[in-house]
Amino acid sequence: MPKRHPLDLVIIGAGVVGAACAYYAARAGLRVAVVDRGPVAGGTTGAGEGNLLVSDKEAGPELDLALLSARLWRELALELPGEIEYEAKGGLVVATDEATVKALRGFADGQRAAGVDAVEVGPGELRELEPHLAPDLAGGFHYPQDAQVQPAQAAAQLLAAAPGVVLHLGEEVTELLRGPAGELRGVRTPRRDLLAPAVLNAAGTWGGAVAALAGVGLPVLPRRGFVLVTEPLPRVVRHKVYAADYIADVASGSAALQSSAVVEGTPAGPVLIGATRERVGFDRSLSTEALRRLAAQAAALFPVLADVKVLRTYHGFRPYLPDHLPAIGPDPRVPGLFHACGHEGAGIGLAPATGALITAALTGTTPALDPSPFTPSRFAESTR
Template structure:
């Protein structure tokens, strides 16, 4: 007979979002368990760069969520051990010409109204911020609120601080439901039943499968991305630097390969170079075209990178929802089922705010912001992408 546990909630997923849900639920007085078929941060979190960005988000619900998370990450940087490598280094968005700079200016004005604090940097001052940046840029915008974290360590530290029961290497094979009411009553793995009146789906790119096992529908799809890692270098890139077309790539629903260089140094020395996006299912094949584009675009921003060795390449899958907003909150079709997934490439940055919203929903307390735009009950049909399967 499998071992049984009495819990307030079971969280499926030991990535950064699941860890944040566990942390804030525990702070709210709930007893939770976290279960994952792999290790901590074994999915999208472990393949992320650790971006905590407001700079790439237009005014609206996702930016509101990001601003809340910005504040919460600052609090977490004091509460968690320093090895999470929280670094409020700021982001620099670069425009190669006046037309692009004008578009960035309009974009920034909308963000200011929401509480973002961008500063326009004329072209002749860019070298003061990034001495190795390619000359001839029209200008850019500095975002002091952008930051960085080591995502795998942050997930592990959040889980430790939550003091949650953690069951790794155990796939959830069934979401248990009451045969009369249909309400969830826990999950089953090959090793145990974990009984609880609440199940939180924080399974990232596998969120659609977990929803299906619970009798619900959530159209989460994987969106593949590659990252290049250079040899260790002195701190030659001071901020998170990216070309303005990255913003358009983030907002795009295209299934084809898109790439726009995001370049940043790390405390350990290597420079990280992202980011590509393409919807190819869970195809893990190496794309030489994606790597070539990234390397070329990075060297265009920082010419010195043309002579630097790439020592490693890694890739992962962003959990993509068609309208580019995560699903956070209760599923009205299955009592006791909550979702916290679909953050695409922003999950690391948005994790604390997601955890706080989930904790408020679980305890019936006032949420820190309006959760309505993130409701899993919203209609995704108008945004349904093609060519993904």
């Protein structure tokens, strides 16, 4: 007989989004279990850089979510008992010509109206912030609110600090259990049934497959990205620095390979170099073209990196939704089903605010911001 647990919520996915949802739900008094077919942070979270960005988001619902998360991450950095390598390093967006500076200026004006601190930086001031930057840049913007965490450690610490949360790792959910009226009653794995009146789909790139178990459509697609990791260096890169075309890549829906330099140092010394985006399904093969582009673009921004050794590369899959907004909240098509997935490359940054919105929905309390732009039912009709 499968073992049964008295629970309020079962979360599918032990990445940083699932971990944040577990943390806030448990802190609100809910009895929570987290189940994942792999380890903690075994998917997209473990392949991320740990970005907590407001700089790349235009004024609107995602930026509102990012600003809430930025505040919550600052609180979590003080609350969590373990080290998550939280760094309030700030971001620096740079432009190669005056036309791009002008475009960034308009982008920043909209962000400021939403509460973002964006400071224009002239060509001479760029080198004061980042002494090793290329000398021929036209200017840029400094974003003091940008920060970074070590994503796998952050997920693990959120779960460890969530009171009473039970983890079931290495167990794939094979079925969503139903009541007589079609409402969810829990999940089934090869080892057990976990019974609860609410099930949260926090499966990241595999969120569409979990939604399909419930008979609903959620068009989450994988978007592959590569990262280069250099040898340990003195702190040659002080901020998260990226070229302005990164903002356009984030907002693009193209399936083709896109790359724009995103360069940052880490407390341990190596420099991380991203970012590429392409929709190639779950193809895990190495793209030499993607790596070549990253190396060349990083060296163009920081000539000092041209002769630095790359120790390794890694890649993962961002959970992409067509309108570039995550699905957060209850799914009215199936009572008891909730979603927290589709954050693409912003899941680490948006995780705490996502957890707060999910917890508000579960407990019937007032959310910190309007959740309606993220409603999962904005996508396909039920396929049950």
